[in-house]
């Protein structure tokens with residue numbers, strides 16, 4: 251069993267030697283436990299803050315511990331009545347090839363795979379990021395037909411779902427993404443009304459031109475310069491679901507970075523709501539997964555993936571994702 255462990259805490263951007271591949275023996279199963287073989291590993295931005303020695307909404311990863319992460323896995327041995335050999339699940343296996351957990355563990359879900367929905371989509375648009383985009387937009391953003399919704403990191407799995415859901419709700423969907431290729435994809439393939447390239451050097455003017463009626467909902471994924479450009483365009487009564495702010499995740503000191511809260515607090519009333527999928531809507535896991543998987547199956551919900559091959563390539567892929575080198579959901583293919 252190979253595993254990627256936190257060898258030392260990254261200072262800023264991840265460097266060689268911070269995340270290390272190790273051989274870790276798989277222990278014997280106890281009564282009630284299962285052994286799962288990881289097929290697909292999801293790489294998600296939240297993993298970076300958890301490598302720091304600061305308590306966020308979850309505990310930091312300890313030195314020598316396996317990096318946290320969700321995967322699609324197959325049960326290959328079972329001493330549990332809940333899961334049988336051959337079952338496919340999503341579970342928080344961490345970055346490793348095999349994992350042992352109790353058959354009734356929390357956050358383990360049997361995948362009810364629908365036709366035309368690839369397994370790995372249950373880690374992307376029909377998985378945690380997809381549910382995040384959907385719930386954050388619908389329950390926090392509360393979109394109304396005719397409103398303008400702006401979403402940053404628009405070509406990623408969260409942004410992809412936010413924009414396409416906004417269109418379905420009758421809104422004008424405007425993306426913000428890095429580079430002309432991603433922007434073209436967001437408009438031409440995903441069907442957004444416009445997409446602003448924040449790297450093109452004209453962010454304020456381009457965003458204003460894309461939002462002639464101002465912004466009613468800003469779905470925050472990135473923070474930094476994009477938030478500063480959005481703030482003056484927010485309409486009275488605007489909502490800002492604060493999902494994340496990935497531009498700050500590599501900061502050496504997260505406590506000193508400018509967050510969206512600093513930028514938005516000048517507005518009265520402060521139109522933001524920081525949310526976490528897992529603490530707010532875990533009870534809707536199956537319901538929302540089904541909605542999104544049905545939309546994938548019908549071809550209505552479009553998305554892209556970037557796939558790294560083999561666990562040994564996970565650290566490099568993860569570093570790249572934090573800089574936008576991914577185009578769509580970043581996955582690691584571990585086994586068939």
Ligand code: NDP
Nearest residue numbers: 295382403406407408427428471472494495497526527574
């Ligand atoms: P993505 O696949 O979109 O990957 C992150 C993207 O962020 C990159 O591809 C890049 O896109 C963009 N980015 C990186 N650096 C910057 C920067 N300096 N300025 C602007 N954009 C940048 O990730 P996800 O869709 O998985 O996640 C999106 C957000 O959702 C993250 O903030 C994540 O933490 C958050 N999240 C929150 C959850 C919650 O419960 N609150 C749950 C899941 C995700 P580009 O090339 O376009 O710049």
